[in-house]
Amino acid sequence: MPLGIGCTARPGQARNxxxxxxxxxxxxxxxxxxxxxxxxxxxxxEGCISQMPDKTYEIDLDFCKGCGMCAEECPxxxxxxxxxxxxx
Amino acid sequence: MxxxxxxxxxxxxxxxxxxxxxxxxxxxxxxxxENTIVVxxxxxxxVFSTPYPETAWKTPWIHSxxxxxxxxxxxxxxxxxxxxxxxxxxxxxxxxxxxxxDIGMLCISGAFERxxxxxxxxxxxxxxxxxxxxxxxxxxxDADTTTSPSGACSTxxxxxxxxxxxxxVAHSSPYVATATMAYPMDLMKKVEKAMNTPGPCxxxxxxxxxxxxxxxxxxxxxxxxxxxxxxxxxxxxMVDGKITSVKKxxxxxxxxxxxxxxxxxxxxxxxRNDAEIAKIQAIADANTAKYGIDIE
Amino acid sequence: xxxxxxxxSIAVAETVRLCRPQVISAYPITPQTHIVEGLAxxxxxxxxxxxxxxxxxxxxxLSACIGASAAGSRVYSATTSQGLALMAExxxxxxxxRLPIVMGIANRAISAPLSIWxxxxxxxxxxxxxxxxxxxxxxxxxVDLHILSYKICEDHNILLPAFVCFDGFILSHVxxxxxxxxxxxxxxxxxxxxxxxxxxxxDPISFGMYATPEYYLEFRYEHDQAVHRAADAMRKYxxxxxxxxxxxxxELVEGYRLEDADIAIVAMGSICGTTKDAIDEMRAxxxxxxxxxxxxxxxxPAADIAKALAxxxxxxxxxxxxxxxxxxxVAIEIKEACYGxxxxxxxxxxxxxxxxxxxxxxxxxxELAEKGSGDMFYGLxxxxx
Numbered sequence: 001m002p003l004g005i006g007c008t009a010r011p012g013q014a015r016n017x018x019x020x021x022x023x024x025x026x027x028x029x030x031x032x033x034x035x036x037x038x039x040x041x042x043x044x045x046e047g048c049i050s051q052m053p054d055k056t057y058e059i060d061l062d063f064c065k066g067c068g069m070c071a072e073e074c075p076x077x078x079x080x081x082x083x084x085x086x087x088x
Numbered sequence: 089m090x091x092x093x094x095x096x097x098x099x100x101x102x103x104x105x106x107x108x109x110x111x112x113x114x115x116x117x118x119x120x121x122e123n124t125i126v127v128x129x130x131x132x133x134x135v136f137s138t139p140y141p142e143t144a145w146k147t148p149w150i151h152s153x154x155x156x157x158x159x160x161x162x163x164x165x166x167x168x169x170x171x172x173x174x175x176x177x178x179x180x181x182x183x184x185x186x187x188x189x190d191i192g193m194l195c196i197s198g199a200f201e202r203x204x205x206x207x208x209x210x211x212x213x214x215x216x217x218x219x220x221x222x223x224x225x226x227x228x229x230d231a232d233t234t235t236s237p238s239g240a241c242s243t244x245x246x247x248x249x250x251x252x253x254x255x256x257v258a259h260s261s262p263y264v265a266t267a268t269m270a271y272p273m274d275l276m277k278k279v280e281k282a283m284n285t286p287g288p289c290x291x292x293x294x295x296x297x298x299x300x301x302x303x304x305x306x307x308x309x310x311x312x313x314x315x316x317x318x319x320x321x322x323x324x325x326m327v328d329g330k331i332t333s334v335k336k337x338x339x340x341x342x343x344x345x346x347x348x349x350x351x352x353x354x355x356x357x358x359x360r361n362d363a364e365i366a367k368i369q370a371i372a373d374a375n376t377a378k379y380g381i382d383i384e
Numbered sequence: 385x386x387x388x389x390x391x392x393s394i395a396v397a398e399t400v401r402l403c404r405p406q407v408i409s410a411y412p413i414t415p416q417t418h419i420v421e422g423l424a425x426x427x428x429x430x431x432x433x434x435x436x437x438x439x440x441x442x443x444x445x446l447s448a449c450i451g452a453s454a455a456g457s458r459v460y461s462a463t464t465s466q467g468l469a470l471m472a473e474x475x476x477x478x479x480x481x482r483l484p485i486v487m488g489i490a491n492r493a494i495s496a497p498l499s500i501w502x503x504x505x506x507x508x509x510x511x512x513x514x515x516x517x518x519x520x521x522x523x524x525x526x527v528d529l530h531i532l533s534y535k536i537c538e539d540h541n542i543l544l545p546a547f548v549c550f551d552g553f554i555l556s557h558v559x560x561x562x563x564x565x566x567x568x569x570x571x572x573x574x575x576x577x578x579x580x581x582x583x584x585x586x587d588p589i590s591f592g593m594y595a596t597p598e599y600y601l602e603f604r605y606e607h608d609q610a611v612h613r614a615a616d617a618m619r620k621y622x623x624x625x626x627x628x629x630x631x632x633x634x635e636l637v638e639g640y641r642l643e644d645a646d647i648a649i650v651a652m653g654s655i656c657g658t659t660k661d662a663i664d665e666m667r668a669x670x671x672x673x674x675x676x677x678x679x680x681x682x683x684x685p686a687a688d689i690a691k692a693l694a695x696x697x698x699x700x701x702x703x704x705x706x707x708x709x710x711x712x713x714v715a716i717e718i719k720e721a722c723y724g725x726x727x728x729x730x731x732x733x734x735x736x737x738x739x740x741x742x743x744x745x746x747x748x749x750x751e752l753a754e755k756g757s758g759d760m761f762y763g764l765x766x767x768x769x
Contacts, residue, residue, distance in 0.1 A: 003606055004141060004593075005543055005606070006480070006581070006591055007594070008591050008592075009142070009590050012146075013141050014099065014143055022105065043111050043309060045105070045107045045114070047097055062099075065105035067106035067306060069111070072310065134594070139593065139596055140594065145590045148583040151592040151593065153474065163407060166457075167453075170435055171455075197440065
């Protein structure tokens with residue numbers, strides 16, 4: 001592939017870097033507890049949490065680095081996300 | 089209205105887990121809206137988002153140097169104006185505190201004085217994080233960094249933060265604000281407001297850095313809230329030089345905020361340094377007096 | 385063609401107007417000031433539809449050019465000396481970003497000691513920046529090289545910035561007859577700016593990413609290849625320029641009475657004019673001296689130079705610069721171009737900081753070269769040594 005003149009590139013290519021491999025802890029989102037407030041989706045530093053057509057949220061573990069911000073910030077009334085240690 | 093569905097910052101970037109800056113950038117881009125051209129100076133954000141060819145940016149983005157983002161933005165603005173594109177496309181600089189309050193100061197001052205139509209957002213993680221946590225002009229008083237280490241003869245950084253928002257108010261900026269990623273709605277609204285205000289606007293965003301400040305990345309939002317709640321990070325807006333809004337809090341002492349971060353650990357161990365903590369409390373008290381933070 | 389008598393800087397400003405840059409960003413510095421004042425007036429009078437950005441430093445001047453060029457505009461700046469030194473980081477960066485910026489350099493000495501007067505240390509210090517470097521002998525050439533530079537730089541096979549160097553004061557402030565082409569002619573020659581790529585929300589790109597060790601070498605290789613390709617672009621567009629405007633610039637180096645010369649003087653810039661007059665006088669005295677003028681210093685036309693100098697028995701290089709601790713920058717490269725020919729190449733550092741170089745100095749240098757005496761500062765004040 002020719003180089004992008006001026007060190008340029010088109011969008012989408014960061015997705016080739018699967019940051020999920022960095023993870024030490026992984027999140028599990030229990031959909032039945034989720035109040036669909038969207039906090040996790042909004043604050044995730046990776047942007048790897050997406051809203052599904054049924055309004056629930058899913059975490060893309062290809063990119064989740066396991067920082068735990070989503071679990072920490074999930075409102076007390078829900079506490080729908082729990083972090084677990086990766087078994088490697 | 090801020091469109092929260094906008095996602096112009098992609099997965100796969102190389103920020104640390106729990107990075108306040110990358111969380112902030114996602115919010116900033118939502119506030120900025122589509123049709124935004126982003127300029128980044130050199131720094132953490134630039135490096136973790138653009139190792140060739142793996143760009144995380146889905147909106148037009150340019151990086152030139154560490155200190156010239158405002159000048160590059162000036163040129164983009166002039167060009168868009170001449171091409172008749174300025175009504176459809178907006179310009180947003182997103183830079184770290186080193187690139188902003190220190191090395192980029194000349195270019196920022198020039199661009200704000202000339203009155204170019206762009207918004208400059210500084211994600212303030214209070215040191216040169218990309219190069220390994222060295223002190224910047226935005227490092228808070230007594231913070232331990234690799235170039236302001238605490239030691240037998242030092243309590244860490246010996247100067248308070250440079251007040252760039254007020255410096256840019258003195259440049260007659262029509263909109264200057266401070267915000268934090270810990271209050272996403274407030275941050276997004278302020279960015280939206282700045283982007284829709286003609287002329288050079290400035291927002292300084294508190295962006296906790298778990299690696300540089302020494303706390304668990306899961307606590308990034310919490311650390312951000314604590315900074316506001318103790319008065320060390322006042323969140324305000326200034327329109328045409330006048331304060332128009334301030335985030336009011338039931339203020340707590342600075343102690344808990346300091347204790348939560350390794351960069352202030354030397355103030356508590358081996359023994360509590362009452363004199364230094366009192367000086368930091370005085371900074372929070374001065375902010376309160378200046379901006380009217382306390383809920384009456 | 386109508387010749388008008390005008391100051392070099394004004395001739396350059398009027399020519400830049402004809403090239404229709406959309407954004408001009410410059411910071412005043414002696415002896416470049418008349419160019420930017422001229423352009424500011426031209427914009428203020430509505431004779432050019434451009435944004436003139438009054439930046440707060442040269443560093444920002446070129447940085448703003450980066451932004452404007454990346455956003456899709458033809459841009460112009462001008463500077464010299466300390467200004468060029470201040471923008472050094474941006475000079476290298478803009479070249480690596482492959483932006484076709486044209487910048488006039490009214491050549492001036494570098495501090496310390498402070499000197500506002502002419503030599504070519506400033507542009508020479510940017511030798512390795514990846515910008516093209518053209519040197520004008522007179523104001524007509526300064527005018528023409530500005531137009532030609534846009535044509536070469538904006539070629540999508542090149543995409544590089546260029547310095548148009550003309551000696552400060554000696555050219556920038558001197559009134560000479562020049563032919564300023566018509567707007568129609570320049571429009572036909574240049575055409576509108578068609579950027580190879582630009583910042584544009586409809587087709588987003590990331591511009592100026594950083595390169596890891598897996599890619600950096602290749603980016604530098606491609607940059608170097610583009611600078612080399614600019615030689616052929618100059619030959620092509622220099623010929624087309626000649627066909628359009630009657631002045632041919634297809635040669636990167638130009639000989640003057642060189643065909644049968646025994647001694648060749650090699651020089652760049654306004655000193656070539658003085659040298660030509662000195663050569664005429666020496667020829668009248670029966671001395672077979674010729675000149676090889678370097679018009680294009682980057683890319684360095686080593687093969688053209690070797691060919692042009694193949695028949696001479698001595699080469700004398702006039703360097704208005706010095707790589708301290710080594711030699712003049714031009715001589716170093718001429719020696720490399722002549723390597724293996726056995727032709728002795730002597731270097732003469734002269735004219736630094738505005739010291740006049742007269743015909744008699746050129747003749748004296750030829751005498752020194754004939755005696756095999758060279759690689760020296762020429763014309764030092766003896767009482768101070």
